[in-house]
Amino acid sequence: MNLKELAQKLNLSPTTVSRALNGYPEVNDVTRERIVAAAKRYNYRPNARAIRLATGRAMAVGHVFPVATKSEITNPIFADFIAGAGEIYTANGYDMLLSVVADDAEAAVYRDLKSRGAVDGVIVHAVRTFDPRIASLQELGLPFVTHGRATGIESDYSWVDVNNRRAFLRATEFLLDLGHSRIALVNGKEDMDFAIRRRTGYSDALTARAIAPDPALMASDEMTELSGFRAANRMLAMENPPTAFVAASMLSGMGVRRAIEGQGQKLGRDVSVIIFDDELGYLRNGDEVPIFTATRSSVRDAGRIAAEMLLALIADPAQGPLHRLLEADLILGQSTGPAPRK
């Protein structure tokens, strides 16, 4: 059932039917109702391909899912972010186009998406410091929003980010307030921009209390359980081991916990742990009572916000670069307690 057929059944021109369904004013109310009713009855849905060609808009936004050529790590954040963004697209009649691509071919994909006219805008994931994608997107003139900021990029662009620095600053301060002074950082890989910011927050908190950050207490690796375990194990074996950890993710934190318990120590009593909790659907921090004390910020919410921002930008690119800095909550769980007395 297409527009022409529907128009014939109604003894009207395609023009009128189209206008009626799209809410144009120049159509009689009774006619409009007749048309709407018929459309529903015949289950008419305008052909997406034709609309796109006629309007010149893709009514779709692109997400590029980089598959690292070397490490096979897929970003665990991705699914939740997509879920949040997707809700917004669905609610606004937009489609979401997902491109899976080797991470060295991303620029080409953006150009392709643009010149094929497949999308009206894109969301950029996993921003790195000095991320070259930002410049190439600006050059292309394709509306975009990044999830995370890139230190080292001077030009202005639209982004949604968590205040990672402040989150880690607060987490570290909280541990300091509990009397801890040997506080370790189990960070993600520090080519990611957010990891740098997190380390800065951690260091700043220590420095502000006149504690010099100890490089031996700072680890940086993939945010997996295993590397969290290894880092914590190594540090706990030191002569002057840490009494508290700040971990970059739920998984890292689980690894740290295992190391602590493996040494026969008790989490939250002998050694404290704070994690950064992205509230991933399948990695929940307990049910009623949080297992870990955590700085918490929902990735799904970030997805929603980024999607809304992008749609606004598509509707009116002139409203210039938009920014949104989300603050993480500090929630109290069972993994922190006062520093043990010597």
Next chain:
Amino acid sequence: MNLKELAQKLNLSPTTVSRALNGYPEVNDVTRERIVAAAKRYNYRPNARAIRLATGRAMAVGHVFPVATKSEITNPIFADFIAGAGEIYTANGYDMLLSVVADDAEAAVYRDLKSRGAVDGVIVHAVRTFDPRIASLQELGLPFVTHGRATGIESDYSWVDVNNRRAFLRATEFLLDLGHSRIALVNGKEDMDFAIRRRTGYSDALTARAIAPDPALMASDEMTELSGFRAANRMLAMENPPTAFVAASMLSGMGVRRAIEGQGQKLGRDVSVIIFDDELGYLRNGDEVPIFTATRSSVRDAGRIAAEMLLALIADPAQGPLHRLLEADLILGQSTGPAPRK
């Protein structure tokens, strides 16, 4: 740069240019080369919207990402499956359309996708027993491939699945061979079809050795670390506790491990654990040496295979329902050992 402009620059008709670029035979080789060179030089990419309208094909496949209305659990499998499938789409010039939708609205989304002509086929995730989506897709006449099978559906349809029953049968047999007789199952939620099959494999292995499956040794819940921990804790506190566990996922297994170690027992010596390993990118089972003994089957591979199957089906639906049953490898890790002597 569109077809007409390119044709003008070449002093040719759009027809010829189009035919040259699409490999039709009736164009002179030197002309073709001239055209191809010009296309590359002007960076011409045919407009996706126009192609779709003209050919009637969407050159896109849909993935529906159900967001549970009640539990907020997003499927951790999803990202890896998508990554695998996406590779295939990209290689074949197809786009991937992702719809995020409340799980009670899925049927409507399929109908919408079909009548709008937005996709040529879809992949169905997270199949449940008696899954109604299969019938509605068959009715719609939209090509589809499911990831997982649905017991209780009598009609034939295309699917890709892991031999879950055999995987759990082998895992259980392996533990039996090591002398274990009190073997527990920490399963996923048993409204998912694969979970049922897994339990069947587990039970069958026990029964074949004349051991009656003990309901007290069978848990079924979300496949999270916490529920794995709780189930194992409960079972280890029994009078006659299990000496081995079969866990449904990496996360469950991590929970089981924590329960074991929490009781001061040693994994692989006092209590054995086998997991099912989906080889998720961010939940790797160790680096060189696997932590857990596991039945392993790559979700990413499953995604690739399902995507290839769907594209084949779109090209020629008549080749009828296709099936692919993947076998899981049994890989030896450090989490299993002979049953301890009483």
Next chain:
DNA sequence: CCGGTTTGCACAATCGTTTCAGTTTTTTGC
């Protein structure tokens, strides 16, 4: 050299919408 085939290209219709620019009909003001 000539009729018929092959080769290489172009014309024009088509896909299903939107939308500009009319055109017809109705309403309005006086």
Next chain:
DNA sequence: GCAAAAAACTGAAACGATTGTGCAAACCGG
């Protein structure tokens, strides 16, 4: 009652490709 304005509707041209059909020019064997 009539011109002007407003309301309601329509024709036709886009949008940018693909593709069936037609038509010259080149080529062929005899």
